[in-house]
Amino acid sequence: MDSSSSFAYSASCSLSTDLDLAKWVDSLRKSIEDDQEEASNTDVCIFTVPKTLLDTDPDSYIPQQVALGPFHQWRQHVYDMQKYKLAAAKNAQKQRNVKFGRIVELIKENDEARIRASYHKFLDIDGDALAWMMAVDMAFLLEFLQVYYVREQGQTLELASRLSSVVDVSGKKLSHMTILKDVIKLENQIPLFLVKTMLEHQNTEKAAKETLQIMLMGLYRELSPFQYRHQSPNVDIDDCDHILDFLYHMTIPNPKELGTIDDFTETGEDTMNFERSMHYY
Numbered sequence: 001m002d003s004s005s006s007f008a009y010s011a012s013c014s015l016s017t018d019l020d021l022a023k024w025v026d027s028l029r030k031s032i033e034d035d036q037e038e039a040s041n042t043d044v045c046i047f048t049v050p051k052t053l054l055d056t057d058p059d060s061y062i063p064q065q066v067a068l069g070p071f072h073q074w075r076q077h078v079y080d081m082q083k084y085k086l087a088a089a090k091n092a093q094k095q096r097n098v099k100f101g102r103i104v105e106l107i108k109e110n111d112e113a114r115i116r117a118s119y120h121k122f123l124d125i126d127g128d129a130l131a132w133m134m135a136v137d138m139a140f141l142l143e144f145l146q147v148y149y150v151r152e153q154g155q156t157l158e159l160a161s162r163l164s165s166v167v168d169v170s171g172k173k174l175s176h177m178t179i180l181k182d183v184i185k186l187e188n189q190i191p192l193f194l195v196k197t198m199l200e201h202q203n204t205e206k207a208a209k210e211t212l213q214i215m216l217m218g219l220y221r222e223l224s225p226f227q228y229r230h231q232s233p234n235v236d237i238d239d240c241d242h243i244l245d246f247l248y249h250m251t252i253p254n255p256k257e258l259g260t261i262d263d264f265t266e267t268g269e270d271t272m273n274f275e276r277s278m279h280y281y
Helices: 003-032 051-056 082-096 100-117 127-151 174-183 192-200 205-223 243-251 268-280
Strands: none
Touching: 082 100, 082 127, 100 127, 100 192, 127 174, 127 192, 127 205, 174 205, 192 205, 192 243, 205 243
């Protein structure tokens, strides 16, 4: 490499580093200046899987067909699902009679700080991109969960034509089963408060909560090898951080959910171990 080429290469590296540092500083400044009390009171609930565990069985932790949330969004093998996500977003816009961009704006204005606080890793993505990502992913997730709602209610379901090729009420399609496995992976979780907020654009707060509860109960019955002989645990979705957390509470309910008054403690490690076991249903 001659001197001029070496200088050009060094300058290029230096410029790239400077740009990255500037972006990093801006991110830190925004995080500190825009910090809200609500976000500071939000516990981290969506973690990355430790590398030593991930390396033993990556297929059990890395989504194979659809990525939800920021951790695996740009993996090539799951990005092909983007067209189905967009179909769900268009369907959501039609059903809710509101511009999808308005939903995105509300997420950014009201929930961005809380979303970021929910994830274990620093999310190096700007607010607009994060809000759009979460809104589109939630539209797809709700379209998928709708299958379990109509099954619980004994109704029929009309999916967007594009979605019908990967999702079905019977749940027998191979693609449907693969998506089902991806939905319960630890790094593929979306904060449940955000999913309920999305439903509230179409329903009242009470109706949205009831609808989501029915969806998740249907999902639990699809996945769980256990059947309660008597009444199922009374799990309040407001006490659950995400879908996997709801499944954990349904499988290992605390005394409050069982209707007893004994004290109960749990650890984050319990949830990770539970997530791993769900891959063998």
